[in-house]
Amino acid sequence: xxxxxxxxxxxxxxxxxxxxxxxxxxxxxxxxxxxxxxxxxxxxxxxxxxxxxxxxxxxxxxxxxxxxxxxxxxxxxxxxxxxxxxxxxxxxxxxxxxxxxxxxxxxxxxxxxxxxxxxxxxxxxxxxxxxxxxxxxxxxxxxxxxxxxxxxxxxxxxxxxxxxxxxxxxxxxxxxxxxxxxxxxxxxxxxxxxxxxxxxxxxxxxxxxxxxxxxxxxxxxxxxxxxxxxxxxxxxxxxxxx
Amino acid sequence: xxxxxxxxxxxxxxxxxxxxxxxxxxxxxxxxxxxxxxxxxxxxxxxxxxxxxxxxxxxxxxxxxxxxxxxxxxxxxxxxxxxxxxxxxxxxxxxxxxxxxxxxxxxxxxxxxxxxxxxxxxxxxxxxxxxxxxxxxxxxxxxxxxxxxxxxxxxxxxxxxxxxxxxxxxxxxxxxxxxxxxxxxxxxxxxxxxxxxxxxxxxxxxxxxxxxxxxxx
Numbered sequence: 001x002x003x004x005x006x007x008x009x010x011x012x013x014x015x016x017x018x019x020x021x022x023x024x025x026x027x028x029x030x031x032x033x034x035x036x037x038x039x040x041x042x043x044x045x046x047x048x049x050x051x052x053x054x055x056x057x058x059x060x061x062x063x064x065x066x067x068x069x070x071x072x073x074x075x076x077x078x079x080x081x082x083x084x085x086x087x088x089x090x091x092x093x094x095x096x097x098x099x100x101x102x103x104x105x106x107x108x109x110x111x112x113x114x115x116x117x118x119x120x121x122x123x124x125x126x127x128x129x130x131x132x133x134x135x136x137x138x139x140x141x142x143x144x145x146x147x148x149x150x151x152x153x154x155x156x157x158x159x160x161x162x163x164x165x166x167x168x169x170x171x172x173x174x175x176x177x178x179x180x181x182x183x184x185x186x187x188x189x190x191x192x193x194x195x196x197x198x199x200x201x202x203x204x205x206x207x208x209x210x211x212x213x214x215x216x217x218x219x220x221x222x223x224x225x226x227x228x229x230x231x232x233x234x235x236x237x238x239x240x241x242x
Numbered sequence: 243x244x245x246x247x248x249x250x251x252x253x254x255x256x257x258x259x260x261x262x263x264x265x266x267x268x269x270x271x272x273x274x275x276x277x278x279x280x281x282x283x284x285x286x287x288x289x290x291x292x293x294x295x296x297x298x299x300x301x302x303x304x305x306x307x308x309x310x311x312x313x314x315x316x317x318x319x320x321x322x323x324x325x326x327x328x329x330x331x332x333x334x335x336x337x338x339x340x341x342x343x344x345x346x347x348x349x350x351x352x353x354x355x356x357x358x359x360x361x362x363x364x365x366x367x368x369x370x371x372x373x374x375x376x377x378x379x380x381x382x383x384x385x386x387x388x389x390x391x392x393x394x395x396x397x398x399x400x401x402x403x404x405x406x407x408x409x410x411x412x413x414x415x416x417x418x419x420x421x422x423x424x425x426x427x428x429x430x431x432x433x434x435x436x437x438x439x440x441x442x443x444x445x446x447x448x449x450x451x452x453x454x455x456x457x458x459x
Binding site: 074152 | 356359361365366376377381384
């Protein structure tokens, strides 16, 4: 039983058919890199997995929680699926520690002291233990993104979705974020990431998925696909980005 | 003629009128604020019926003169056999008027909170109420403070309309004194100064709050 299972998932925005029948299995411990041109549906696909986008047709199951046609137990699903965004989306009115603790306290009803301990542990993991009482706007972009990762991890998700999490960062800050993701991958965290970092996808990912016109055009082991793309579309794409 | 009215007597009467202006303003702030919150929640609920209703409410009160609203409450209700005093009609009218404007101002503030904040909190499994309470409203509140206090200045000045249905607040006191003293320029000058003294501190406070919350992000 795969951890994340999609069958025949369709999604339409108005007249724009963005996902045209996606079948996808992600096993626990997989590190999946979703690549493709903008508009290929890769971000939409990612966002369906935690219900940020409802699906029009098809089936989505995450760790036994099903979400059909956009309805289901979103709250349970989202406790199993963490998400990190391109724009960090930290809560600017809360401190770093409060950002990490909020959902623990509100959703999981964790006691304040315990939530604080978990937050400290998660911040330590991303190398920002000393920023517990800082506000997000006192941090660099890379630090903010690491806090966002800690915030998602604090809920102990089964799978972490990363939506172009280094795209908004200055080049010199990209590596500190990728290092955290690499460490998570090594610890066995299941990751699904939309990324433009091809080298990272090749080195850290064990599954590569190339999206094209709303479909999974090609998928496989990153090293093999990068070395020998099976379709001209993927070959073109790899040629264009590298 | 003026000999019968010392300047102190005039000021004393105006102060009495100003007291009712302040009372009416306070009622409009507090009740209008509470009602405005209810309308706001309906307006941003995303539920179709509530959105349509609250939109209509806001449009009606923003799209008609406050004076007409007071007339309809004051005369309309008495035609229906409900005895409404000028005081009650003014309080109810200003409350409704204030609630519609505040709901619309606050809606803008809620919508000014970036979509990413909703998405991030949704991804953390917060439900709508929790998102509002812990993430969106605290940020909207900071944005809302200055325009809200700024609008309250408008409310203070709008209470003058209540004089037309015979409620004896600052403006009504002023016109009665002007009629009695034949000194309209003096009297209405004093009335204007009184309004200014009520409103200016509010404006200053709004500006202060704006700097304060801007600095504290």
